[in-house]
Amino acid sequence: MVGLSLYMWFQCRRQGAVTFWAAIVWGNLFTWWLSPVMAYVAPSPIANRYALNVVSWGSYIPGWHTSRPQLHIETFFAAQMFMFPLVVLWAWAQLVCMNYLTRRLPHWSVRRMLPMFLLTGVISDTIVEGFFVPLTGAYAYPRAIHGLSLFGGQWYQLPVINIVLGACLLCSPETFMVWISQRRGTTVHIFRGSEDLAPRPQSVLRVLAGLGLANVVMLVYTGLVGAVPLLGTGAVPAGTPGWIWPSG
Template sequence: MTAEEGSSMSEQLEFVPHHHGEPRRAARWVSPVGLWSALGIAVLLFQAVVLGRWIAAGGLHAVPDGDYQISTGRAALTWVGQALMFAIILTCVAVVTYRSKKAGEITFDATIVIGFGLSFWLAPLSNARDLIAIGNRYALNVTTWGPYLPGWDGPAPQLQVETVVAASILMYIPVITWVWAQLWLMTRVSRHRPQWGMLRLTPIFLLTGALLDAIFEIVLVVGLGMYNYPSANQELALFGGHWYQIPLGHVIAGILLSTPTAMVWHYANRHGGEIPLFRGVTAFPARARNWLRILSAIGFTNLVMFGWMLISMNTTLLGTDPMPADMPGWLWPR
């Protein structure tokens, strides 16, 4: 063997271990980021089919006004409320965009904003069997796509609305403000009680999640009249017996909206390293990593939202009552 041949063989032997040290392409998808991304892709495909059928059937239009009465004051309050919500949405988007540019890569909260923003297609599930939550018919709205969801059998679909910013569609984006609030509180609690683990912090997470939901609901339902819960068990509701009643079951279910995300984020901050959802992302090419993070967040947030919708849909197990006598026509025909 010549010296030149020996040198060539040596280079080949040195290359082989490096090649086998790289994760195999198939194995990369078994990581958390791979599995969550796969769920995210499935979610996007499924919602594309649902919304595509709805649009093809001519559903992308507002529900006719009907003959309901709405006072000038209530109409003005509805527009003020929508403007306020739209401003909050724009602020959330601006904040996560700035943070991502500063970090040089997409941040966790930016992916969560995208994820919740793309979970709106699940909104009609709450009314899949009964009228659980209905939106303000005077607000900007479109017809419901509920009939195009498998198994959906809600009452009077022609009268149900999906509001643009009042209670549906874009209104899931501001859930990130709850996450920020919980993370801010938990960070300070951990500084003062560094010996507390996640088990001891969990009750605080749950309590703050319910409290944030209650505040949010009181503002949107009682204050602005953006939506309401017509069939709630009036004995188990705040302001029971009035059109602005808020079921306690929904307040408790609201824990699911922000708490899982806040807990995942807090865990990652406390222990260092990658967000648990994104583990394994470094095994993929750099150009694909931000997209994988987004897809993972879409899968995660849609699963969270689906769980919340299932609980909302089954609050009737706590009992139902007739619509309150003071139910206004701008919420539902009387």
């Protein structure tokens, strides 16, 4: 997170303006308040209980009635809060894939390229979580349906529906904005109209645009993730670490 912040600062200094990715990082940083929405019905995903954390504020959300609320905590660096800005890394990975496909398929229209956003988003999410979850143990999906998960039945299983939701919402909106602006040689959509402003109001407006976009995207994402358990849950896999799901 520190390295990402420094990179964004140097990027803004180099360009003399708040960049799109800097605005998105700032926006994602202030989406931490939405984390309990993912546990509106049942705790999913579940963060490492041994990580630095605080008690969830989900009980203050009207109607919040998650089962086993003691399992839903708010971690600072493991899965929520200050980790949310790192979602931008998924978008960067997807943008690399999309730029590669654009060079290989220059004659394809925007409409024909749209399915590629879902495909590259799924690939990016799978690679990131496929390594991050088992290597760090920061969080897991122990109640996912085994037959609808990658590595189903293992404690580090990844529910396919969550991967698709991540691909459609956490990566693709931002990636598409940058990709289409590169393709058409225009300003990123949410920054249009700010080009002629003085530096200070321009910076404020761009940061607010990033905050708005990130919070809308994260609200939809957390809401849909929170609804996934309504489709069904599976047994907690044998061997699930106690820091994720206590045996008692």
